[in-house]
Amino acid sequence: MRERLGEVASGIRLPDRYQLVQSLKAAAAAALAWAVTGWWLAAPMALMAPWAAVALVQGTVYRSLRSAVELLAMMASGTLFAAGAAAVTGNTMTAMLIALPLTVLLGNWLPVGEQGLYAPTTALFVLAYGTYSLPAVGHRLLETVVGAAVGIAVNAIVLPPVHSLHVRNLALTLPRDCSRLLHDLSEGIVEEYDEERAEGWHRAAGELPGAMSELRAARGWATESFRYNPGHRMRRSTPSPSERWDVVWAQVGNQLLTITLTLWETASERRALPRPSGAFLKELSAVLAAASEVCAADETIMEQGPDDTCLEERAGHLAEARRALADAKRHLHGPGPDAGASLGSLVAGCQALLDDLTPGEFWPVRVDSRPPEGMATDGIER
Template sequence: MRPSGTTAVRERLGGPLAAVRPPGRYQVVQSLKAAAAAALAWALTGWWLAAPMALMAPWAAVALVQGTVYRSLRSAVELLAMMGAGTLLAAGAAALTGDTMTAMLIALPLTVLLGNWAPVGEQGLYAPTTALFVLAYGTYSLPAVGHRLLETGVGAVVGIAVNALVLPPVHSLQVRTLACALPRSCSQLLHDLSEGVVEEYDEARAERWHRAAGELPGRLSDLRAARGRASESFRFNPGHRLRRSTSSPSTDWDGVWALVANRLLTLTLTLWETASEHRGLPRPPDPPLRALGALFAAASEVCARNAAVMERGPDDACLQERAGHLAEARRALADAKEYLHAPGPDAGASLGSLVAGCQALLDDLTPGEDGSALPAAVRTGRT
């Protein structure tokens, strides 16, 4: 029985629709603030000032409800410069030619070039679009130009004020969320390795491990970017002390997991090469692989406990569990070292590479004396 047309369409759209996530609280709040700023700017210029082109004010207000108060202030300077330039160039071209089409042919190339050339980022688009609006309305007298510049300024002030005074955005929570996600991702990968190396893993499976390890540096980059947004969100923010914020780990935390990510990249690459038919590096024997599987399982638990320490703080029970798993991992490493002198130089080379990587991994995961997740490698600056 063939599916109906409605069912077929639903099946085709099921994947893309499932990937669409509902907007978060931050998106909803910022959208409502932008709408409120636009309405307030329209009311001030359209009703109170009786401006002839009240569109400029709400347009500027919406554009300046940015992700941080600092970004609103910085963007305001750029936006006012671009909208002012677009207004003046359009009015000048129209006054010079007396024809709207000819004025467009003069003003638009200049404003597009200005927007692309000036170091104003996305705000450069407002120069040509403002010129189009000015020419579309068709009033180019000096009072009209002054009104448009005034409307733009009012909209900018309203947008900045609403963003700064109504739930000003603070992004510290995202830093903590991403910082906790790093050890969880490492824990999951190590868990997969612990199950896979004791089985007859093939090249495709080993490649998936290496690809998963290759995603970790990208998550570190996301964490560093989130730190930048969090730091920026406190600049010129009059209400950040009234907003709920969360303490974030130090940047040394990033260094720990940068080291761990590099170890996992090396380990998974070696495993991939031992599974590849195109490489001359043979798979290590089963007994040392079982020892490495136990090591990966214990290291996975160490990473999971590190995530718990970051979320809840270093309670004694969690720290004892982490120390126990770390000791278990070192015992498994000692067991794997017993097979380093096994027959076959190639097999010894592949096992030696894995053992060296695992020993470095455990050193990276060894906590500091204060119970934190900062190993001696980070405290002494070793990379």
């Protein structure tokens, strides 16, 4: 039990600044909506307003506006279905049996995503109020509109969220993870690696596409966070790499998958592919070690910006990797066909890896100095 509790505790992370600010904004929006409806509308139990305000403090201002339309439609539907069923039946339980199936079906049927849940829950709250007259229904709808307006205003005015920093952090993980994997490979292949260790390398390479998917999702959030952001004209900005960066590292990840798969198969007893000789693996280790340094240099370039010293070091490591690959190719002429198959696969994978790491027309050496569409970031960054 102690070990289990330790694992749970180690997996708990403190909320970051973005999460903390958004939570405080949602709480402030709810309190403000409650105060406005209680003072202006004199509502004794103005639950709809703070509820809508909390729901509309979203991750982007655009998402708050889009969700507001869906939320208002769902809450209005739930209110009208509940009030109509109660007026017809005159019984709360009977009205609930009529209104809930209809509102749940409506929320699941319409393309409103998570907002569909607000239709049946609003119907429950309206029935709990116990007043179904036309003025009461209008009061509930007005409370919802006021809460939605407060939630959108707070999210748009008080540190409107942007996500460019999150894109930059994820972009940095791509060369960092590739560098670490290449370093592990360079050290591991000169030892007597077994099938389990080689499988671990291939599994680590298989996690790289997941990082790419996360980066693409973050780019979508970053682009969306600039839409209708009232602070987009401010000068402060967080540079992020262009999408060419993603393409290059997706190709590098594919080559690492190929290389690690070949190493795994040469270590497996179920395959007929023989393990390469120690001399070849030594040359291959030098190739992977130099390629690891190239990836580390790319991480530095991404984080600190390109300078002549860093670019020269990167070019030197890349040249070293090519010299080591040329030495490794000399072993292709000696072994038999089975051994030549494994050597050829590894050499081809390393050749493609170095080609992908070679600067060219589309190589993303320099980062973008401005966010997408010329807009700068503002507010709370993630």
